[in-house]
Amino acid sequence: MLELKNISFHVTEGNSQVDIIQDLSLTVDNKKFVVITGPNGSGKSTLAKIIAGIEQPTSGRIYLDGEDITDKSITERARLGISFAFQQPVRFRGLQVIDLLRLAAGKKISHIKACDYLSEVGLCANDYVNREVNSSLSGGELKRIEIATILARKTSLSIFDEPEAGIDLWSFQNLIRIFEKMREEIEESSIIIISHQERILQIADEIVVLADGRVQEHGPGQEILPKIMDTEVSMPMCRKFQ
Amino acid sequence: MLKMDEIQRRLLLEVADLHDVPQGAYNLRANGKSVGRSSSANIEITSKEDGSGIDIRIKPGTKNESVHIPVVMSESGLKETVYNDFYIGEGADVVIVAGCGIDNCGKQDSEHDGVHRFFVGENAKVKYVEKHYGAGDGTGQRILNPVTEVTMEKGSSMEMEMVQIKGVDSTSRTTRANLKADASLIVRERLMTHGTQYAYSEYEVNLDGDNASADVVSRGVAKDKSYQKLDLRIVGNAACHGHTECDSIIMDEGRILAVPSLEANNVDAMLVHEAAIGKIAGDQLIKLMTLGLTEKEAEEQIVNGFLK
Numbered sequence: 001m002l003e004l005k006n007i008s009f010h011v012t013e014g015n016s017q018v019d020i021i022q023d024l025s026l027t028v029d030n031k032k033f034v035v036i037t038g039p040n041g042s043g044k045s046t047l048a049k050i051i052a053g054i055e056q057p058t059s060g061r062i063y064l065d066g067e068d069i070t071d072k073s074i075t076e077r078a079r080l081g082i083s084f085a086f087q088q089p090v091r092f093r094g095l096q097v098i099d100l101l102r103l104a105a106g107k108k109i110s111h112i113k114a115c116d117y118l119s120e121v122g123l124c125a126n127d128y129v130n131r132e133v134n135s136s137l138s139g140g141e142l143k144r145i146e147i148a149t150i151l152a153r154k155t156s157l158s159i160f161d162e163p164e165a166g167i168d169l170w171s172f173q174n175l176i177r178i179f180e181k182m183r184e185e186i187e188e189s190s191i192i193i194i195s196h197q198e199r200i201l202q203i204a205d206e207i208v209v210l211a212d213g214r215v216q217e218h219g220p221g222q223e224i225l226p227k228i229m230d231t232e233v234s235m236p237m238c239r240k241f242q
Numbered sequence: 243m244l245k246m247d248e249i250q251r252r253l254l255l256e257v258a259d260l261h262d263v264p265q266g267a268y269n270l271r272a273n274g275k276s277v278g279r280s281s282s283a284n285i286e287i288t289s290k291e292d293g294s295g296i297d298i299r300i301k302p303g304t305k306n307e308s309v310h311i312p313v314v315m316s317e318s319g320l321k322e323t324v325y326n327d328f329y330i331g332e333g334a335d336v337v338i339v340a341g342c343g344i345d346n347c348g349k350q351d352s353e354h355d356g357v358h359r360f361f362v363g364e365n366a367k368v369k370y371v372e373k374h375y376g377a378g379d380g381t382g383q384r385i386l387n388p389v390t391e392v393t394m395e396k397g398s399s400m401e402m403e404m405v406q407i408k409g410v411d412s413t414s415r416t417t418r419a420n421l422k423a424d425a426s427l428i429v430r431e432r433l434m435t436h437g438t439q440y441a442y443s444e445y446e447v448n449l450d451g452d453n454a455s456a457d458v459v460s461r462g463v464a465k466d467k468s469y470q471k472l473d474l475r476i477v478g479n480a481a482c483h484g485h486t487e488c489d490s491i492i493m494d495e496g497r498i499l500a501v502p503s504l505e506a507n508n509v510d511a512m513l514v515h516e517a518a519i520g521k522i523a524g525d526q527l528i529k530l531m532t533l534g535l536t537e538k539e540a541e542e543q544i545v546n547g548f549l550k
């Protein structure tokens with residue numbers, strides 16, 4: 001279980017202070033598939049980074065399964081069971097897909113096991129396992145490899161920052177299937193997805209709507225979704241691509 | 243079984259991936275003398291008359307054979323220059339593994355300067371692997387100054403893997419190649435320097451025949467206060483293709499000077515160069531830290547991957 005208590009995050013621009021997150025409190029229970037949504041600039045990605053330890057909150061505390069992790073580093077949080085999928089996956093010259101999957105798994109997994117993770121995200125494993133994670137891979141391919149690293153980690157909390165960002169419509173359709181499968185197979189773990197996409201919002205147990213760095217709404221998916229349909233928050237794929 | 247001490251065996255493993263006598267033809271040099279040699283039916287290794295080195299003659303048409311000529315030095319204060327000439331017959335297809343490991347526990351400098359000349363016959367194919375490695379905690383320097391000269395006949399091809407990852411205090415590497423028509427040369431160099439090491443690597447590739455091609459890529463990592471100078475030059479004298487690339491990571495107070503250069507002396511020469519130097523990207527470190535690695539472990543993985 002993840003608990004955020006009175007989290008604020010400010011940055012200084014010139015002489016003025018900008019409030020990105022303001023006194024935000026939120027609990028994500030185990031076995032929940034939670035989608036955090038909200039207009040651009042509402043603080044969603046910052047919040048995801050604060051949970052993973054990439055950004056430090058200005059004030060407030062973060063608890064994972066009752067343990068205060070506010071002052072813990074990215075590495076410590078990762079080892080305690082937090083996974084984070086980047087909105088823009090990172091490229092590495094020289095590192096191969098299998099290297100990344102082995103680092104994610106924390107052990108020397110076999111080729112076959114690595115291929116299983118790649119197949120789960122819809123990649124033809126043999127074509128990818130020895131590829132370098134460099135600019136020869138497309139945005140959609142990188143996104144799926146990024147998700148495969150999260151699957152390989154098997155942690156209690158997985159956070160995905162806008163998995164739909166930067167990929168084409170066809171890749172997106174495949175991604176939806178991956179998340180639907182994750183939703184079906186959720187056990188003791190929990191999943192947080194930052195997203196605007198209606199198809200992802202539709203499979204959420206809970207939806208959190210952020211606005212101006214605050215929780216505007218938080219409740220069961222079927223309750224919140226009708227309220228935000230056809231607003232800037234929820235964006236059907238076809239509208240986004242018009 | 244060769245007569246070698248433990249240090250020499252470790253060096254042999256580092257530079258040639260060998261635990262003992264290799265298969266096929268070989269010449270093993272330890273502390274200034276040949277300590278083991280074997281020729282095969284198709285590959286003959288002989289000492290030069292003046293004792294300055296060896297000649298390796300590979301018969302035309304020799305296929306799927308290898309030659310190992312590693313050098314190990316474990317005595318402090320040893321300085322030597324060795325001349326090795328390789329004559330690769332027409333249509334041969336061989337792997338040549340060279341390399342030098344120095345362990346210097348003493349106060350005096352140890353230096354090995356290997357001058358390798360390759361005469362690659364028409365349509366012959368060569369894969370050349372050269373690894374350099376230094377170890378030992380003495381104050382004496384470990385110095386390696388290899389010179390590689392390649393003459394490539396029509397239709398021949400050569401792939402060179404040049405690796406110097408650890409422990410060499412000072413190196414000046416010079417590689418020159420002249421390619422006739424339809425010949426192709428691929429070079430993959432990996433250099434890592436640390437401490438106060440100095441590495442200078444210079445390439446000059448002359449593409450003299452039509453349809454000759456060269457692809458010279460150097461990847462370097464300069465850590466601590468080390469310095470690297472990379473001078474990669476391709477000269478196009480015919481209708482040819484040439485590409486050169488220096489790709490480097492700097493860390494700590496490391497410094498790198500990359501000087502890729504091209505000279506086109508024929509209107510149909512197509513030459514390209516690329517060079518990039520930068521530190522490890524912050525998001526690369528963060529990504530690996532979110533997988534549970536410490537910053538230092540993440541750095542090591544990124545450098546290892548880059549130099550792989």
